Amino acid sequence: MEEILRCEKISKNFMIKDPLGISKRKLTAINNISLSINQGVNTGIVGESGSGKTTLAKTLTLLVRPDSGLIYYRGNEITKLPDRKLRFFRNRVRIIFQNPYKSLNPRSTVERVIKEAMLTETKTSETVDDILSHVGLPPEYKDKYPHQLSGGERQRVAIARALVGNPECIIADEPTGSLDAMTEIYILTLLDELKKRFGLTYVFISHNLKIIAEFCERIMVMYRGHIVEQGSVEQILKNPLHPYTRLLWNPESEKFVRQQQKYNYGCPFLHRCIFRMEKCFHQSPELKDKENGHLVSCFLYE
Numbered sequence: 185m186e187e188i189l190r191c192e193k194i195s196k197n198f199m200i201k202d203p204l205g206i207s208k209r210k211l212t213a214i215n216n217i218s219l220s221i222n223q224g225v226n227t228g229i230v231g232e233s234g235s236g237k238t239t240l241a242k243t244l245t246l247l248v249r250p251d252s253g254l255i256y257y258r259g260n261e262i263t264k265l266p267d268r269k270l271r272f273f274r275n276r277v278r279i280i281f282q283n284p285y286k287s288l289n290p291r292s293t294v295e296r297v298i299k300e301a302m303l304t305e306t307k308t309s310e311t312v313d314d315i316l317s318h319v320g321l322p323p324e325y326k327d328k329y330p331h332q333l334s335g336g337e338r339q340r341v342a343i344a345r346a347l348v349g350n351p352e353c354i355i356a357d358e359p360t361g362s363l364d365a366m367t368e369i370y371i372l373t374l375l376d377e378l379k380k381r382f383g384l385t386y387v388f389i390s391h392n393l394k395i396i397a398e399f400c401e402r403i404m405v406m407y408r409g410h411i412v413e414q415g416s417v418e419q420i421l422k423n424p425l426h427p428y429t430r431l432l433w434n435p436e437s438e439k440f441v442r443q444q445q446k447y448n449y450g451c452p453f454l455h456r457c458i459f460r461m462e463k464c465f466h467q468s469p470e471l472k473d474k475e476n477g478h479l480v481s482c483f484l485y486e
């Protein structure tokens with residue numbers, strides 16, 4: 185299996201001010217994450233709001249540089265390459281941003297959005313009409329502004345922009361997050377068609393484990409900046425190991441767990457875990473292979 189992207193032990197911190205703006209503290213948005221994205225294997229990243237999914241997507245594509253750790257594209261280390269040397273990488277690994285309301289410039293027509301993406305491209309044989317046809321939009325849409333589009337159409341434009349430059353991998357950050365159920369199905373079907381037509385590999389980010397399980401072959405579960413479990417869809421579906429993954433399958437079960445204060449040490453999931461043991465207060469478990477590529481970070485399995 186050919187590897188497209190790999191990161192080794194990447195972390196990203198942000199300095200955030202307290203509500204009064206007096207003191208600052210460090211927030212670790214992603215913590216020591218290692219993963220590989222292999223060609224043809226759709227990989228899902230799932231986790232609740234604030235778990236670090238978008239930060240991971242931006243760091244993997246070097247829109248944000250990690251504070252530590254290494255990033256490899258097709259075996260070459262690219263973590264500190266200057267932007268001018270990342271052109272090829274940026275054409276081959278594209279991102280669809282989380283919120284199409286924010287990511288499309290309200291003052292740019294659809295044509296301009298696509299043309300601007302083409303400016304940074306290495307080859308431009310396709311026309312704007314070609315690109316729009318790939319996402320099922322007629323040529324007349326070229327002259328429309330984002331506010332004249334429905335949510336689903338806007339997301340089609342965002343996908344069209346990601347197709348410019350002959351990509352091999354698209355990182356889609358909650359691509360259907362703001363859409364109704366029917367439109368969501370249209371967009372997922374479109375993404376699947378594009379995968380087949382262009383041989384794309386997706387990294388699909390969502391807070392919805394059920395959608396991820398339908399769309400992806402491999403799943404990574406994030407919690408507070410950590411990957412707490414990863415495995416094939418079958419492994420995560422039939423045998424979820426981490427207490428947080430089990431909670432994602434059955435969110436109602438948490439109603440009965442009294443949330444404890446957040447602890448500064450130990451396992452990141454400690455304050456919500458019904459299985460916590462003495463050890464969990466003092467040490468953070470490592471992500472370890474339980475069997476056949478099913479990894480989990482939890483002392484229950486050591």
Ligand SMILES: Nc1ncnc2c1ncn2[C@@H]1O[C@H](COP(=O)(O)OP(=O)(O)OP(=O)(O)O)[C@@H](O)[C@H]1O
Pocket residue numbers: 198199200211212213231232233234235236237238239240282391
């Ligand atoms: N530029 C930034 N400056 C300061 N803090 C940030 C910044 N970007 C993200 N964060 C913080 O990092 C953490 C992870 O944020 P991130 O956006 O990656 O989460 P997410 O999993 O994508 O959440 P959501 O599902 O809501 O999109 C959050 O606590 C967030 O407030």
Ligand SMILES: [Mg+2]
Pocket residue numbers: 237238239282357
């Ligand atoms: Mg996000």
